[in-house]
Structure formats: C-alpha cells, structure tokens
Amino acid sequence: MTYCVAMRLADGLVFASDSRTNAGFDQISTFRKMHVFEKPGERELVLLSAGNLATSQSVISLLERRAGTDVHNVLSTGSMFETAEIVGQTMREVIRRDNPDGKLGHVDFSCSLILGGQIRGEEPRLFNIYPEGNFIEATEETPFFQVGESKYGKPILDRVINYRTPLNRAYQCALISFDSTMKSNLSVGMPIDVAIYQRDALKPCFTERVEENSIYFHELRQQWHEGIQVLFNQLEPPELAPR
C-alpha cells in the first residue's frame, strides 16, 4: 500500500509520500514514490505515485528517458496542463504494453499519480491523474489531493488545511495525517519523503526524508496523541439520559 498527499496553497506546494511497497505481507520493500523533474529557473515538477509499482516505475523511466530529447516531454511542455497530458498518456502506454488486449482482467496494472509544480509564466498547479490517464486540477476550494490509503488521514486535513495555510504548517499537518494512517495500516511505512516548493522560486524544492528515528516526528506524534486525549477529556461528559 501507499499513502501520498499533495497540497496547492497560496505560498506554494507541499508533497509527502511514504516509501513502503508490498506484494503480500512477507514481501516488503522501500521504494521512493516521489520523483522530481527540474530545470532551475524554468520549471520544477514533482510526481507522486501509488498503485502497481511495475507500472509506475515504467512511467517514471519513460518520462526520464524522454526528458531532454527531441520528443515532446515533461521538460519541453509549455504548461503544467500539457505536462499532465504527457504523464497520463505515458501511463496508458505502459498499461497497453503490459496488458495489450486487456485480457489480464484479474491483474491490477493501474496506478494513480499526483503531479504538481510550476513552469515559468504560470501559477503553481497541482493535478490528480487517475488510473485512466485523465486528470483533475486542485483549486482554492479543494487545495489537496491524496492517493493510496487516503481515508485514515483525511479528517485532519479537512479540519486544518485551507488555501491560506502556511507551507510549514501544511507540512506539519501532512505528518500528522501520515501518523493517523500508519497507526491503522501497517503497509504504509516510514521513511516519509517530503518536498516543499516555494511559489515562484523556480528552483529545487526544500526536501527532507523523515526517517523512523526522526526526533522531530517522534515528538510531534506524541504531542498530537496526548493533545487529542487532553482535548477529549476537556469536553463536557454527556449524561446518559434522554435529551
């Protein structure tokens, strides 16, 4: 399983992804699910992936191999929209390659991607690319996307994140969202890769790999867990009588 979240905020973009991959509970590995494509001064792109690892790795390899060639590619597009089109097309191409006549219906070749970034001349933009290769774009009203095991970590995002949330606060909220997810699904696991893009910077993101032994993350988890219990205990206890 996988959990990835990305946010498009007034100040820039925040990305976070776990790094556990499993094919059955006895085959667990660590793979980076965050990939960066960049041309400093001109564009900064981040791609997060969930789903079939063979598919997503092939998509990334093809995007990387074509970047910088004469083919229309993620480093030559004129807009983030066009970039999302290329990523979606590449995903369809890989799935067609691996399941040409659609007969392997019992195997799930699909993956879900989040693409975010900025190309000079445009605002930062964020896209959720579906397994079919089509996509939707984040707006001020819907500033975040999740892929993979998204439900456990959604309530805290819903309650805290809005378009005006500062980048460091959004990063902190993403870590709490990961904490809630990892408590419930063992197949989402550390380390957590984080990338933060400052609006209009057009240079490499601030990146961090939050490891199992991170003191900051350990303290944050504990503070949050205890804070929730204190908050709960402060509520007026209900009487068990009809109201």
Place this chain on the structure above:
Amino acid sequence: MTYCVAMRLADGLVFASDSRTNAGFDQISTFRKMHVFEKPGERELVLLSAGNLATSQSVISLLERRAGTDVHNVLSTGSMFETAEIVGQTMREVIRRDNPDGKLGHVDFSCSLILGGQIRGEEPRLFNIYPEGNFIEATEETPFFQVGESKYGKPILDRVINYRTPLNRAYQCALISFDSTMKSNLSVGMPIDVAIYQRDALKPCFTERVEENSIYFHELRQQWHEGIQVLFNQLEPPELAPR
C-alpha cells in the same frame, strides 16, 4: 453506505449506527441498522448491520420470526457464542436463497454484522460477524469493532478508546467518530441510533436517536472542530531547514 461501531468496555457495551441507505446517489432512504432482541432479566442482544440491505433485512426477519418458536433461536441460546453462530448461519442461508448456485458473481449479496449483548451467567460479549458467517470476538486489547465506512472514523477511536473508558465517554467518542466519517462520506448520514448497555443490567439498553437537529451533537461537533484547530495552532511550527 453505512457506518456502525460497537465497543465492549469494562462497564458495558456501546453501539452506534447511521441510518442512510443508498442504491446510487439518487436513491437514498433512511433505514434503522440497529436491532434489539431482549428477554428482560435474562438477555439483551443488539445487532448492527452493514452491506446489502435485502440480505440484512431478511436475516433480521428470519431471526425475529424464529425467536420464541421451538427452533433453536437467538432467544433460546445458552451463550453469546451460540447466538453468533445462529446469526452467521442465518446469513449464509439468506445468501444461498438469493444466489443458490453462486452464479450471480457480479452482485454483492454480502453483509457484515456486529452482535453484542449479555446472557445471564456470562460476561457481556461482542462479535464481528463476517460476510462468510464466521466471526471474531472483541477482547480487552481490541475493545471495538466497526463495519461499513470505517476508516475516516478510526483514528479518533484508536487514540481515545480503551477497555476502561466510561460508557458516556465512549458514546461521546463514537459521535466524534461519526462526525469525521460524515464530513468525508455523504452516503453515511443522520440520524444516528445509539444503544448503551450497562454491564449485568440484563434489561433494555439506554437508547437514543441523535437527529439532524440535535443541539448536543451540533455543539459537540463544533467544539471538537474548533478544539482540533486550537490544538494544531499550539504546536511549535517547524522550520523548513534540514534537521
């Protein structure tokens, strides 16, 4: 969709279920998903259901029709374990009736049930009955079960509920768990049916139907939502520099 949660605690049992049923987004109805079987002074049983409504209604109807007859039934069993066996068998019987040769593979006839209660001479017990009719029992280490749309509302239960949580606090936590779920899945909806069984009472549960216009629930949701934001804002904001 449906969301049901039940807890087995030192002081007794807590049950809560939503009441929205939908077959597509334009066919939404309200159905009670909580059913009580009782013989005051001897047994008190509560059954929560999620999944195919035709199946769960038939299961309930058969259990009700047989209760009090000469057939081995939920009011004549000597233990909660036997009662869970009867419920599981009745579910298999209904699914066999509706899909006799298993050919309607594209239709999901299954349902998931939670059965809790107490029979004189035993402790209060709680069972999660799977779509296959087999079941597991709650323990002190795993004091709650959820069926239906369970993920959004699980983190708060994980953080707050343990075997020693008082009944009124557990009820309050269940309502917060419903709040988080209903914010994210519109097909889980009010009113919420609640039943609280005091250990060794062997008489009808305290029951309540929390309606859309409940002032208590409205205030609790708001207090919790604001409390989470205050708690988050009190955290030390992280610096965006490598640690």
